[in-house]
Amino acid sequence: MTGTGRLIRLVLRRDRVLLPLWAVVLALVPALYVSSFESLFPTAADRLEYARVSAGNAGFVALYGPLHGAGLGELVAWRGGFLPVMIGLFSLLTVIRHTRADEEAGRTELIGAGVVGRHAGLAAALIVTWGANVLLALILSTAMVAQGLPVTGSVLMAAGFALVGCVFAGVGAVAAQVTSGARSARSIAAVALGVAYVLRLSGDVSAIGGGAVSWLSWLSPIGWVQHMFPYGADRWWPGVLAVALTALLARAAVALAARRDVGAGLVAPRPGPARAAAGLRGPVSLAWRLHRGLLAGWIAGFAALGLVFGGVVRSVADLSAENPQLARMFERMGGASGVTDSFLAGVSGVMGVVAAAYAVQATLRLRDEESSGHAEAVLATAQGRLRWVGSHLLFSLAGPALALTIGGAVCGVATGLAMHDVGGEFPAVLGGMTAQLPAVWVLAALTVLLFGAVPKAAPAAWGAVAACVLLLLVGATLDLSQWVMDVSPFTHIPHLPGGEPSATPFVVLTLIAAVLAAAGLAGFRRRDVPAT
Incomplete structure (x- = not known):
């Protein structure tokens, strides 16, 4: 892990604009929902009626997740239900940019010629991305508390958002070891994110009906954090699953990186034919x-x-x-x-x-x-x-x-x-x-x-x-x-x-x-x- 600190500074310098942009902006969006809900539904009766209709609507549940409760904080947390998907996307792209994309461009081999540990680049990418998610959680929780919402619910919602980002940073790290191309790694990680969203969607929509496949949402890290129900039940234990999966993915990425050559992937690209087909000329x-x-x-x-x-x-x-x-x-x-x-x-x-x-x-x-x-x-x-x-x-x-x-x-x-x-x-x-x-x-x-x-x-x-x-x-x-x-x-x-x-x-x-x-x-x- 020699040189990890210097590589962290390098990653921060390269992403000095993009990283704060998504971390800060996505953190402030839920805070804007507070004033919006206060103006649209000023009374508890208004919020109760809105929650009653929304909780049983398959379209709303598909977009935002399950809704259990009619409090202001619960509605805001539910309305921000798609934001974890965006946070996960930015997190996996950040990790792949500083791992597989750098290898593909030859930067990793150049840096590795110095006094740098084999896994220092991977560690730096993960640490910076996890740090960005922690920053997002701090900004989000502070903004929600500043608007009069309970501290416990605010911290729980912010932690859930950040945990999704950390999980998919690990997904990006694993995908970066599989193929030799950054584009393929992005595709694999994005598909994993899409599958997680579809599992969450399918399980939650089933839950408002017969519930035959409601268990599917528990196969998705997005489903885990949305079932923490901040400002309501305030469950902490689903977050433990996300922490465990994050650690498991990071460990798997390190183990896979040790089994391949620099610049190569675990799945070798197929050799093409000696001559292109007529349709590719x-x-x-x-x-x-x-x-x-x-x-x-x-x-x-x-x-x-x-x-x-x-x-x-x-x-x-x-x-x-x-x-x-x-x-x-x-x-x-x-x-x-x-x-x-x-x-x-x-x-x-x-x-x-x-x-x-x-x-x-x-x-x-x-x-x-x-x-x-x-x-x-x-x-x-x-x-x-x-x-x-x-x-x-x-x-x-x-x-x-x-x-x-x-x-x-x-x-x-x-x-x-x-x-x-x-x-x-x-x-x-x-x-x-x-x-x-x-x-x-x-x-x-x-x-x-x-x-x-x-x-x-x-x-x-x-x-x-x-x-x-x-x-x-x-x-x-x-x-x-x-x-x-x-x-x-x-x-x-x-x-x-x-x-x-x-x-x-x-x-x-x-x-x-x-x-x-x-x-x-x-x-x-x-x-x-x-x-x-």
Whole structure:
């Protein structure tokens, strides 16, 4: 473990912007829910009625988890039920970035030539990520106590959130030992996170029905921490399971790292054929081979989100009919012709931001290909630079369009069935989803600009996505100035369904995306490959 301290300082220096961003922002989001619930449900009777309807709604339980209690703290903890998934995602990505990604880039071998222990890099990545989750827990618990909520419940909720992050940091560490590629390691860890979420979802939804498979939620670390029930039962013992699993995963990662060579994975990559098939002899077919798995995963995720959001619509309408404050909240989310349209307009915005995350990830594949040396090998052939870039941008631009279309179609059908009007709801919901595309393309084009002009800063495109998410989540709650809200391209999209459509924002945003992409392509044509 020699040199772990210095590597910790190196990790902190490299992540001095990104690490505090997710740790602090995700910690403050639940605190904003407190004032929101206080204004929407000012009396205990209001909160009791809201909890009664929400606890038995399969859509709400699928999104946020089980609800047992109607206190302010219990509602806030339940409303933040999806945040552990985001914390787990950021944690596993952080660990893989400083382990497998560094090995793939050759940095680990270079550092290992000095006086550094074999497992120092892994230890540094885990310690920093665990520390970020502890920081998140401290900020969250302090913020909740400062708003008058009980100390025990605040500490318990914050600890649960942090424990999920620590568990999936361990998952990322194990995944980093399995394959020789960072992208494969991310996929394995993300699938594990998705499976944990689905197990939690299946078990909790079953519990509000017959309960035949309610035990499934106890197979998921997300389910463990959500069954701690802060501000209510205040169970500590499920957290012990998360601590034990974290220690087990960390120990397994160290043991697996000792069984492989530096730069290699436990699963050796399969040797390919000596000659490529006819379908792989062009840049587009090669890009399809590289992007198809990612595209399929995102499409499946959009379909699932569409099904969940569409299934919640009827409950939103029923709740809003009984609570005028809740109706006003959905009206602030967007839409002008009823609570249902307002909710669906807000859902469309959420799906748009998620699609932008996919677009940025697909575009950053260009940088991955360049850093790994694959781009240089392709460009050494007769393929031109713009044709190579264009083959990847095809998926950056068309991929989100396909994902939003499928997600919108599923959501439209689910909404139509819930409202008994498939013919009326389907085109409206589908139109609201696909209307987000120009804003998605702006963020994709910004990523192209960074890749072409400042390639080392290309990952900063995730900061733009994070800013859009933050404005979407808390912009209306904090009543931010309009010029601040206008920073996000999604602010300029008409709120559909229910709003007044206008061609101007679509044209302007598409032109902005075209200009940014053209500037990025021009920069790429004039710089060295790989960038130095």
